Amino acid sequence: MLAGMSLPLPIDCDVHPVLPGLPALMPYLDDMWREQVVRRGIDELYSISYPSNAPITTRADWKGADGRTATTPELLAAQGMDPFGTGTAILHCLYGVQLPFSEDMGAVFTRALNDWIVAEWLDRDPRLRASIVVPVQSVALAVAEIERLASDKRFVSVLLLVMGEIPLGRRQHWPIYEAAERHGLSLAIHAGSSYRNPPSPLGWTSYYTEEYVNQANAFQSQLTSLICEGVFSKFSTLKVVLLESGFTWLPGYLWRLEKFWKGVRMEVPWVDRPPGEIVRDRVRLSLQPIDAPPDADDMLRLMDHMKSDELLVFSTDYPHWQFDGQDALPTCFSPELVRKITVDNPLNAFPRLKELRESVP
Numbered sequence: 536m537l538a539g540m541s542l543p544l545p546i547d548c549d550v551h552p553v554l555p556g557l558p559a560l561m562p563y564l565d566d567m568w569r570e571q572v573v574r575r576g577i578d579e580l581y582s583i584s585y586p587s588n589a590p591i592t593t594r595a596d597w598k599g600a601d602g603r604t605a606t607t608p609e610l611l612a613a614q615g616m617d618p619f620g621t622g623t624a625i626l627h628c629l630y631g632v633q634l635p636f637s638e639d640m641g642a643v644f645t646r647a648l649n650d651w652i653v654a655e656w657l658d659r660d661p662r663l664r665a666s667i668v669v670p671v672q673s674v675a676l677a678v679a680e681i682e683r684l685a686s687d688k689r690f691v692s693v694l695l696l697v698m699g700e701i702p703l704g705r706r707q708h709w710p711i712y713e714a715a716e717r718h719g720l721s722l723a724i725h726a727g728s729s730y731r732n733p734p735s736p737l738g739w740t741s742y743y744t745e746e747y748v749n750q751a752n753a754f755q756s757q758l759t760s761l762i763c764e765g766v767f768s769k770f771s772t773l774k775v776v777l778l779e780s781g782f783t784w785l786p787g788y789l790w791r792l793e794k795f796w797k798g799v800r801m802e803v804p805w806v807d808r809p810p811g812e813i814v815r816d817r818v819r820l821s822l823q824p825i826d827a828p829p830d831a832d833d834m835l836r837l838m839d840h841m842k843s844d845e846l847l848v849f850s851t852d853y854p855h856w857q858f859d860g861q862d863a864l865p866t867c868f869s870p871e872l873v874r875k876i877t878v879d880n881p882l883n884a885f886p887r888l889k890e891l892r893e894s895v896p
């Protein structure tokens with residue numbers, strides 16, 4: 536797809552390594568927790584926001600004999616990087632560490648997951664970068680996990696799920712943003728839920744289709760929360776990257792937000808410029824899975840409505856099934872826009888990528 540492009544190589548901003556199962560984390564747990572797993576009969580931490588056992592979960596031609604894929608860096612490189620000419624891929628590991636109600640259990644399994652990412656992925660392929668997964672059950676423990684790993688520059692962001700316990704703009708989360716900003720880490724917010732609340736403001740839904748479509752509503756609500764609570768004013772260099780959020784909703788959403796901000800902005804005086812300006816300055820959104828119509832004219836009109844060619848960052852969402860396979864980039868995009876989406880915008884969205892590139896002789 537990207538063959539023939541001159542250097543630098545594309546940066547894939549949303550790739551998912553698949554943990555083969557809880558046993559893979561056992562070497563990264565201490566004796567007490569290894570015993571807990573056995574004695575309590577914990578067989579798996581289920582990430583029920585994603586039907587990982589369903590046949591449609593990964594592309595059929597990518598599945599190994601065990602029905603899984605993306606379980607090793609070699610598989611990821613062969614299927615998710617080489618065919619796209621990808622030079623750097625950012626790993627966001629989605630495993631159910633956000634689900635336990637116990638703060639201790641959340642922290643222990645999150646720590647093991649991050650250590651597994653370092654040993655089994657980052658140490659085995661120099662083209663890989665990753666998000667620090669944090670135990671959202673406790674802000675203090677989340678900050679401690681950021682501090683533990685921040686000196687490893689291969690971590691370029693902090694990963695949160697879009698649906699948590701309370702809105703992300705609320706001040707109790709701010710220590711996470713303070714730590715991220717201080718270390719030059721971006722805030723990566725990915726589709727998903729810790730299931731403290733229904734995945735819809737209406738209540739619990741019946742079908743996965745409903746839940747997946749509703750993720751876009753959650754992204755809008757979180758963006759509104761981050762803006763109105765003043766996160767972007769308080770943390771003046773923090774970058775926020777929305778992953779697997781879709782992006783076709785953005786122009787209409789910003790129209791609505793700006794209109795009502797103009798009317799009642801006296802209640803949020805720290806929002807001192809139009810929300811669209813804040814978003815275009817500080818927020819980025821991943822490309823795949825694209826929720827736009829396939830028609831080129833419609834796509835180009837949408838890009839026009841976004842009022843910026845700096846908002847989108849390249850992603851394949853490998854190995855998930857929703858994305859457009861090898862045709863990850865719409866053919867109607869100009870070479871200049873492709874260069875921005877695949878290289879310039881990711882470097883802007885994840886400042887640590889730039890830092891690393893510049894440190895390479």
Ligand code: ZN
Nearest residue numbers: 549778779852
């Ligand atoms: Zn994703």
